[in-house]
Amino acid sequence: MVKHVPLRTCVQCNQVRPKRGLVRLVRTPGGEIEIDERGKAPGRGAYLCRNQVCWENALARDRLDYALQCTLRPEDKQRLLAYAQGLPREEARSVEAPSSGPPAGEPVPGKEKGTAATLES
């Protein structure tokens, strides 16, 4: 038996995932932005990965405004960001440069000593 798994696309990273791996956001008929955990609320919906990074990026780039065809208010964004804090954080890129920089030790001797330039015009 092969169950049909509903797939949805994240509006931020465009990855197609099983619906359960995403969080639905909905613009209700009343114009409110809601996090729709059950995925059944009426209104225009958009999906984001269960990944903090996607949420942050989506909010930073106004991807949700576009997807939901409305303008998110600052308080909406704050609420969504607060929600995102509870999501796992997966870096989209696996490029992780190990920080092997030189220790920032030596203090630079003051080159410019208080040159109180008196401007004469």
Ligand SMILES: [Zn+2]
């Ligand atoms: Zn995503």
